[in-house]
Amino acid sequence: MTTTEPVPPVETVDLRDAELVRNPFETFARIRERSPLARGTIPGVEPFWIVTRYQDVRTVLADPRFVNDAATVPDACPAHRTAQVWRARGLPPECEKYLRAGVFDADGAEHRRLRGLVHPSFTAGTVGRLRPGIERLADQHARALREHADAEGVVDLVAHFAYPLPVAVICELLGIPEPDRPRWRAWSSYLGRGAGPGLDDALRAMVAAARELIDRRRAEPDDGLASRLAAAEGTTLDPVETVSLILNLIVAGHETTATLIGNGTAALLAHPEQLARLRADPGLLPAAVDELMRWCGPTLGALPRYATEDVRLAGRLIRKGEAVMPILAGANHDPRVFADPGRLDLGRATAPHHDVHLGFGYGAHRCLGAVLAHEEAVAAFGALLRHHPGLALAVAPAEVRRGPNPVAWHLAELPVRLG
Numbered sequence: 001m002t003t004t005e006p007v008p009p010v011e012t013v014d015l016r017d018a019e020l021v022r023n024p025f026e027t028f029a030r031i032r033e034r035s036p037l038a039r040g041t042i043p044g045v046e047p048f049w050i051v052t053r054y055q056d057v058r059t060v061l062a063d064p065r066f067v068n069d070a071a072t073v074p075d076a077c078p079a080h081r082t083a084q085v086w087r088a089r090g091l092p093p094e095c096e097k098y099l100r101a102g103v104f105d106a107d108g109a110e111h112r113r114l115r116g117l118v119h120p121s122f123t124a125g126t127v128g129r130l131r132p133g134i135e136r137l138a139d140q141h142a143r144a145l146r147e148h149a150d151a152e153g154v155v156d157l158v159a160h161f162a163y164p165l166p167v168a169v170i171c172e173l174l175g176i177p178e179p180d181r182p183r184w185r186a187w188s189s190y191l192g193r194g195a196g197p198g199l200d201d202a203l204r205a206m207v208a209a210a211r212e213l214i215d216r217r218r219a220e221p222d223d224g225l226a227s228r229l230a231a232a233e234g235t236t237l238d239p240v241e242t243v244s245l246i247l248n249l250i251v252a253g254h255e256t257t258a259t260l261i262g263n264g265t266a267a268l269l270a271h272p273e274q275l276a277r278l279r280a281d282p283g284l285l286p287a288a289v290d291e292l293m294r295w296c297g298p299t300l301g302a303l304p305r306y307a308t309e310d311v312r313l314a315g316r317l318i319r320k321g322e323a324v325m326p327i328l329a330g331a332n333h334d335p336r337v338f339a340d341p342g343r344l345d346l347g348r349a350t351a352p353h354h355d356v357h358l359g360f361g362y363g364a365h366r367c368l369g370a371v372l373a374h375e376e377a378v379a380a381f382g383a384l385l386r387h388h389p390g391l392a393l394a395v396a397p398a399e400v401r402r403g404p405n406p407v408a409w410h411l412a413e414l415p416v417r418l419g
């Protein structure tokens with residue numbers, strides 16, 4: 001007698017749905033149990049598959065049958081090609097190539113070549129040397145919060161701390177001069193949010209400024225990353241790739257890290273017992289950052305991957321050319337891997353044999369800036385704890401507003417009272 005496994009039903013999830021943005025973990029928990037392979041929708045893009053279980057997310061991110069560059073998969077739905085997505089959002093066609101030539105859209109040897117050129121700036125050793133500078137910037141920004149506070153000591157932590165700090169760090173790393181930083185910061189938040197008025201102007205201006213930066217660093221090299229890219233241009237890199245890598249780093253390193261600092265602060269302030277634990281033992285900070293990445297990490301979903309052949313996954317068949325988005329937030333709250341996943345436990349990552357969260361992705365495209373982002377968050381939370389011992393939320397946790405972007409689950413603002 002043969003038994004046929006029941007085929008799980010397929011549910012559809014609107015990734016811009018207001019309820020999902022408010023509490024994605026509830027929606028993904030339901031989907032994870034009822035429909036391990038579900039359909040995801042975003043306005044303007046053809047529906048795609050989503051996976052929410054830890055093991056399935058890892059499979060899609062690490063299995064070579066899935067690739068990042070839809071253009072290399074002959075049967076890929078044209079609406080999924082990154083260029084089409086950007087075009088649907090109204091981006092200037094002459095800028096498209098700059099969004100496609102970086103690490104995110106590359107696979108195999110191309111990807112290793114591009115990633116290899118920037119990787120030395122993001123190793124534990126290099127980031128360790130940046131630590132004193134990052135701590136100084138975190139201290140400066142934490143202290144400056146008082147200058148922005150109103151008469152009652154209330155200030156928006158997102159605008160005045162979470163956003164400026166990561167962009168200052170990445171500008172430092174690239175060697176972008178101090179006076180130019182505010183405009184890079186403004187462009188980058190347009191791009192990081194992926195849509196909205198002003199996006200095309202921001203992109204055009206950013207491409208021009210990246211070109212200018214590279215040309216300047218070729219003429220006057222320093223020890224920044226832009227100088228290294230300028231030196232590789234013409235041999236290992238073509239001029240479009242050089243600009244593209246700079247844009248990749250600014251955008252990938254800004255909105256995400258800002259969101260971790262914003263989400264993490266909101267989570268700590270909403271869990272006074274965990275905050276007290278951290279105040280009592282600041283040595284817990286690195287593990288606390290890992291837990292905050294798991295519990296409220298900035299990136300709900302990784303970029304879609306494209307099947308290069310028919311693949312059986314989560315009890316169904318994904319056809320060659322179809323797109324699958326791995327939902328990192330689903331994986332990080334999967335009870336098959338994390339006991340009591342909804343509980344924030346800052347010591348979780350200190351437990352022996354704990355499973356690693358997937359908030360930075362997994363496999364060949366795992367976040368290049370993971371060590372840097374972790375270091376920045378440790379410095380940011382450390383500076384907030386030191387400079388503002390009475391820090392408290394100035395609104396109820398449920399009133400904290402979020403922007404509608406499933407890729408960066410960012411806070412629109414975080415009003416806090418400095419105490």
Ligand code: HEM
Pocket residue numbers: 061103104105115170248249250252253254256257258260297298299302303304328359360361362364365366367368369370372373374
């Ligand atoms: C890739 C998250 C900070 C640079 C990724 C991926 C994730 C991620 C999930 C993989 C995407 C995928 O596979 O589809 C985050 C989070 C951050 C953060 C949550 C902050 C908390 C940074 C920083 C930088 C950076 C600070 C650099 C300055 C990159 C780059 C990639 C990447 C270049 C592409 C790597 C590749 O395709 O090989 N990041 N990131 N990220 N991240 Fe981050």
